[in-house]
Amino acid sequence: xxxxxxxxxxxxxxxxxxxxxxxxxxxxxxxxxxxxxxxxxxxxxxxxxxxxxxxxxxxxxxxxxxxxxxxxxxxxxxxxxxxxxxxxxxxxxxxxxxxxxxxxxxxxxxxxxxxxxxxxxxxxxxxxxxxxxxxxxxxxxxxxxxxxxxxxxxxxxxxxxxxxxxxxxxxxxxxxxxxxxxxxxxxxxxxxxxxxxxxxxxxxxxxxxxxxxxxxxxxxxxxxxxxxxxxxxxxxxxxxxxxxxxxxxxxxxxxxxxxxxxxxxxxxxxxxxxxxxxxxxxxxxxxxxxxxxxxxxxxxxxxxxxxxxxxxxxxxxxxxxxxxxxxxxxxxxxxxxxxxxxxxxxxxxxxxx
Numbered sequence: 001x002x003x004x005x006x007x008x009x010x011x012x013x014x015x016x017x018x019x020x021x022x023x024x025x026x027x028x029x030x031x032x033x034x035x036x037x038x039x040x041x042x043x044x045x046x047x048x049x050x051x052x053x054x055x056x057x058x059x060x061x062x063x064x065x066x067x068x069x070x071x072x073x074x075x076x077x078x079x080x081x082x083x084x085x086x087x088x089x090x091x092x093x094x095x096x097x098x099x100x101x102x103x104x105x106x107x108x109x110x111x112x113x114x115x116x117x118x119x120x121x122x123x124x125x126x127x128x129x130x131x132x133x134x135x136x137x138x139x140x141x142x143x144x145x146x147x148x149x150x151x152x153x154x155x156x157x158x159x160x161x162x163x164x165x166x167x168x169x170x171x172x173x174x175x176x177x178x179x180x181x182x183x184x185x186x187x188x189x190x191x192x193x194x195x196x197x198x199x200x201x202x203x204x205x206x207x208x209x210x211x212x213x214x215x216x217x218x219x220x221x222x223x224x225x226x227x228x229x230x231x232x233x234x235x236x237x238x239x240x241x242x243x244x245x246x247x248x249x250x251x252x253x254x255x256x257x258x259x260x261x262x263x264x265x266x267x268x269x270x271x272x273x274x275x276x277x278x279x280x281x282x283x284x285x286x287x288x289x290x291x292x293x294x295x296x297x298x299x300x301x302x303x304x305x306x307x308x309x310x311x312x313x314x315x316x317x318x319x320x321x322x323x324x325x326x327x328x329x330x331x332x333x334x335x336x337x338x339x340x341x342x343x344x345x346x347x348x349x350x351x352x353x
Contacts, residue, residue: 009253010228011208016253017336020343036144036189036295045142050190052077052140059083062134063164065156078153079160081136081195089131089196132168132197136160137190144189145180145295147285154285155278157193164195165272165304171197173205173306174272181297184321193300201306209309216311223267225313228252238345241283241352245276248284250341250348251317257339258291258348259319260284269305271314281316283352288320290351297321 005018049057055073063081070076138146138157149157165174178193179186201209215224232239232249240248240260251261262281268274288296298320305312329335 007253009251009255010224011211012204013207013211014253014255015334016255017334018254018340020338020340045190048142048188048190050135050137050188050192051142055080058135059085063160063167065160075140077140078156079136079138080140081134081160081164084133084135084194087133089129089133089198091132092128092130131171131199132195134164134195134197136164136193136195138192143191146178146191146300147289147295148191149282151279151282154282158278158281161193161195161302162272162274168195168197169307171199171307173198173201174304175202176271176302176304178298178300180299181295181321183324184297184299205303205306208303209306209312212312223311223313225263225315226265226267229263229265237342240287240345240348241280243280246280248280248352250345252341254337254339254341254344255335256319256337257322258288258344259317259337259341260287260348262316262318264314267313269310269312269314271302271304271316274314277316281318284318284348287348287352288318291347292320 004020007016007018008014009016045051048054052075055061055075059082060073061077061080061082064072065078065080066072066076067078068076136157138160139149139153143149146154146157161176165176168174175196175198176193177196178191180191181189212224215227216222219227229247229249232252233242233247238250238252240250242248242265244265246262246264248260248262251259262277262284264274264276271277288298298318300316300318302314302316304314326336
């Protein structure tokens with residue numbers, strides 16, 4: 001591939017510019033340097049609030065794996081979950097939105113138009129950000145990177161993610177993310193995931209759901225992502241790895257260099273209700289270490305079905321954090337990817353265990 005292309009993401013309809021010529025710029029793919037340390041200069045995690053023994057530094061736990069039956073809010077855990085001390089969403093606790101604002105926020109179309117029925121439009125709508133925002137600590141040991149977990153430890157962590165997602169059945173949408181490294185959005189280095197149980201379905205998720213539904217209607221019941229995956233397996237050029245349960249690809253319209261997507265081979269609506277994927281995720285993380293070295297900065301996120309949605313196909317995406325967003329991307333919402341996914345997949349296939 002020599003010339004730039006505009007590609008359309010099958011799941012969202014979003015456009016991506018794939019521009020391999022821009023990879024000639026110096027140091028595009030070196031990755032941002034990051035030497036883990038706990039902030040006090042010794043790198044041993046002594047002051048880390050997420051380490052075993054520091055349980056009093058966090059809010060009381062809402063969930064923990066305690067194989068030996070140890071008491072809550074003390075040592076003896078393998079994963080531990082608790083409310084985020086600095087939440088983006090907070091429990092309702094009696095907060096009420098104004099009736100007009102509630103009607104506008106609930107509108108399926110333009111909320112400003114909804115608020116103008118019978119009155120002047122309210123251009124500055126707000127409502128309380130109710131919901132739940134939790135931290136899931138992936139290990140009691142002070143490790144800066146999820147890549148340091150062995151397959152068994154990662155499987156325990158992934159099951160903790162799923163268990164906490166299942167704990168919020170009334171949320172309109174549940175978003176599971178993991179940030180690793182200072183450029184990823186992480187503020188503490190000890191490996192942890194975050195969960196947001198939101199009272200609304202984000203626009204990007206709603207758009208993906210609508211495309212799943214539209215495709216199903218046009219094809220008399222077929223699954224969009226299942227068909228995409230079948231074709232990716234047939235073509236092979238963006239396939240990184242596959243086993244009996246899941247496949248790992250670099251998406252056709254990858255938004256970032258070396259982005260990978262883990263997809264269950266059989267359509268399954270909800271990540272939290274499935275059991276597959278942790279072994280392939282471990283391999284994907286290992287491939288990033290092989291390509292970019294220890295402790296690669298990365299972002300990981302799960303797309304799962306909103307509440308009440310039957311036809312969906314969950315997937316887990318991850319991407320190394322190599323470059324900040326440019327003004328063009330911020331202005332247009334169109335990502336610019338300087339590494340064609342076919343090139344990235346080829347390198348990752350060689351690197352994956």
